[in-house]
Amino acid sequence: MVRAALPFGGIFNPILDNLIDILTQLQSGTLDRLAFYESTSAFVNYLKDSGNYSMVVITGHSLGKCK
Numbered sequence: 001m002v003r004a005a006l007p008f009g010g011i012f013n014p015i016l017d018n019l020i021d022i023l024t025q026l027q028s029g030t031l032d033r034l035a036f037y038e039s040t041s042a043f044v045n046y047l048k049d050s051g052n053y054s055m056v057v058i059t060g061h062s063l064g065k066c067k
Contacts, residue, residue, distance in 0.1 A: 040058065047056050 044056050044058060047053050
């Protein structure tokens with residue numbers, strides 16, 4: 001998109017990979033704040049540690065990234 005939108009957009013070719021890496025890191029911080037896996041994992045660990053449950057099963061469409 002950069003190359004098409006700007007005149008002389010081809011000059012960005014050498015740094016394009018770096019720009020993508022920077023944008024990815026900026027956005028990953030936002031995604032971590034929105035991810036439900038941390039609160040879900042904490043809740044499951046709480047249930048497991050309580051000793052009241054012998055098995056905990058989580059189902060759903062997507063729980064985000066795994067740790």
